[in-house]
Amino acid sequence: YHLMGLIKKKQGYFKEAIKIMEQGLEIDPTAVESRYNLANTFWSAGRLDDAIATYDDVLKAQPDHVNAWLNKGRTYHQMGRTDDAAECFRKGTEANPQSGRCWENLLATKDKIDNDDPDIEGAFRVLKNMPPFGYEMQCLQFALGRVRWRQGRMEEALAHYMTANKIFKQTSRFSVNDDLVKLQRITQSFDTATLAPHMDSGVQSPRPIFVMGIPRSGTTLVEQIISSHPLVMMGGERRDLEQAITTVKRRRRPEPLYTDWVKKITPSECVDVGMAYLGLLPAEEKGTECI
Secondary structure (H helix, E strand, C coil): HHHHHHHHHHHCHHHHHHHHHHHHHHHHHHHEEEEEHHHHHHCCCCCHHHHHCCCCCHHCCCHHHHHHHHHHHCCCCCCCCHHHHHHHHHHHHCCCCCCCCHHHHHHHCCCCCCCCCCHHHHHHHHHHCCCCCCCCHHHHHHHHHHHHCCCHHHHHHHHHHHHEEEEHHHHHHCCHHHHHHHHHHHHHHHHHHHHHHHHHCCCCCCCCCCCCCCCCHHHHHHHHHHHEEEEEEEECCCCHHHHHHHHCCCCCCCCCCCHHHCCCCCCCHHHHHHHHHHHHCCCCCCCCCCC
């Protein structure tokens, strides 16, 4: 059940994956990793409250489960609950002080950087005892680089960034040429000639309000302002559209690349994506009409 659920999740069939994983947990309720993967699948499906509850179940059984603390914190952060997110990341660093991912996410929750901040001091103490390689060190170095940059200590920030990038280059398969090919495909697929015929396709609905922008550009603030209206509920950074597109795209055999599929998308597929997307949105909170 566990493996079949993971396969369905990887395929983008989150509802089926959740059902299979829950059946497996009925057989063996003590399977902590299975429950952890169920929580991750709830998150992928946009069911954030269920994800939080399931991460809690994992942590009751295994309080030092670092990844559960990390992903629970990320889920809270996505929901706009920054203080709760920070506490989860902090718990993760207590469970494993050398979890660079937890330190990175914890320090990213800081509205301001104080020299005597105990979290920042703790991160620098851990740095002295960590192996000088690996992904966790990479995350910690990037995080401390951002700290020093925000403090105006640019030479120290640059040193942290250079160390992090050196580790990244040693472990990644990044290729500038591969990225240029991907960008070219995107440019060719999302041109006016391709999109114009579908301007009136899809499903008309007043419920979703889309806020788009690059990271750290103020989209969260805009969302919080809009959702302060009594008719609007906060949605967070959702992946429902990605899931809806994946579900429809995988009906084609063989499954095409996303950019190739966009070039050949049909009006009926636009409708299917819209319906699938609306079906994935969480239930309306009392008194709200939009998300």
